[in-house]
Amino acid sequence: MIKIAIIGFGTVGQGVAEVLMEKRDYLRQIIGDYKVVAVADSKGSLIGDFDLLNAIKIKRERGLPEGMDAMEIVENQDFDLLIETTITNIETGEPGLSYIKKALKRGKNVITSNKGPLVVAYSELIELAKENNCKLLFEATVGGAMPVIKLVNNCLAGNKILSIKGILNGTCNYILSRMEKEKMPFEQILAEAQELKIAEADPSYDVDGIDAASKLVIVANALLGIDAKFEDVEITGIREITPEAFDVAMEKGYTIRLIAEAGSNGLKVSPRLIPLQHPLALQGTLNALLIKTDLAGDVVVVGKGAGKRETASAIVSDLIQLYG
């Protein structure tokens, strides 16, 4: 029986809980029996014997009840796997960083969807997992449902990864692909994206390239073996792109996309010209990654970079990697 603690019970945490219930019969065949023995967020928790469906209902209606706090659960409760889905803070990594460290120190496996801890302390966390003979998996931190980490480590095993280049922020891609079609200014399309909840009220995390840069740091560490930090990324956002820039680009058969790239020339996030029929000339909120390898040549993957069930999909694939 795999005992699971879910810390962070917002959209992602609830999405995972839902999939763990929906797919119970199927997943049991692959990983054996499992049980969620704790859920917690910043305000409250449930531990021990509780109904998971009911936990989601309680959370939505009135919030989780006050109880053991998240850190206490991670420190003292009996569980095998921490699924850490708290909110991302790429400056401190907290609160996820402390939860993950504590769990790893206890020899517990961890699956996280939280970029912060990995951006702040990638090598330290991987080292900690090794020392304590447990695993830290994080497929959900980059590209949502789009396979990235496992794609390289499993599917392209044996290849040397020369560079990685892609679209790692769906909001920017939405804005740029709309600007391409509508020839309207950035501010106007941003307002539209905000109305559609594709962009946040404070859009800077997305449109200034911070989110894409965070994911790039994780990818550079995990797949290229570069000990990169956030400060190593040269970042240009998309605020300065004009409809006229699209006119000029498209006359020559190009469009403009926010591209994150890591390789021997360092780490860079910036708007780039992409041929109109290139696999990275994507529409909408999709994410994509082009992986340059020594044997397989270029491999491109495209998928949904965000969403509740999509992120849950990545977490479940990690769960199966751990226990399948």
Next chain:
Amino acid sequence: MIKIAIIGFGTVGQGVAEVLMEKRDYLRQIIGDYKVVAVADSKGSLIGDFDLLNAIKIKRERGLPEGMDAMEIVENQDFDLLIETTITNIETGEPGLSYIKKALKRGKNVITSNKGPLVVAYSELIELAKENNCKLLFEATVGGAMPVIKLVNNCLAGNKILSIKGILNGTCNYILSRMEKEKMPFEQILAEAQELKIAEADPSYDVDGIDAASKLVIVANALLGIDAKFEDVEITGIREITPEAFDVAMEKGYTIRLIAEAGSNGLKVSPRLIPLQHPLALQGTLNALLIKTDLAGDVVVVGKGAGKRETASAIVSDLIQLYG
């Protein structure tokens, strides 16, 4: 020490041998020590202690020397893994089918790049592997270096695969994407492709959709759990596509591609209209697959569908899955 027998020593077999030599130090760290103890083709073989680099030289200069024949090697020699890369025959599956069956019956692991045996006898071979407690891996049979089997089984683990749709023949994609650009008739572009060695002298295996249909049968069996045979595929090739058809399509923002699709509506290979900026509207000889899932939504992968090192890449990823 993993003892490897390579049966089939053409482009693919030699490519694998080259990569096994080139990446020896790296691969040893992952799978431990290994040695190629036999290579054979339809005309000759080398067994025991021989230099692999020299074997390639001999093969190229004067052919492998007469010796133990391939079937005798598979039946009687001491090896752990058969890498089967003989020529594809989708009607009989031979000679690969007999080699694979024999090796599995002896409890030996098998990696194959040969579509024939799987198209003819997928379930029988998988069953045989299970019964004899060994594995049959075949990433190289579909899409060359483009990950397909592992992409679904590992990266998208936990997802239900609803349907699969893609470009599984690079020759057809080359011809159609050139017709799109040049507005020239099929026959003319085919002649050009033949000159460039992208199409064979007898092009029917590619342009009549037979190759794509074979791969679709493997994918349907392996990833959708459909017990499909070649006869179950409804096939239309690309010979009838005219430049005028492209004109009509492109006026409405579409292009034409040969699409292989498997799902609840059965198996079909046919030319289809694809929006110009769709991830499947690829140029050149690339392959692509769009995988529709219940959690991850649509995931698209694009890669090189053929080539010596590309196919070796897929075989090496299988090798690492087996012994890594």
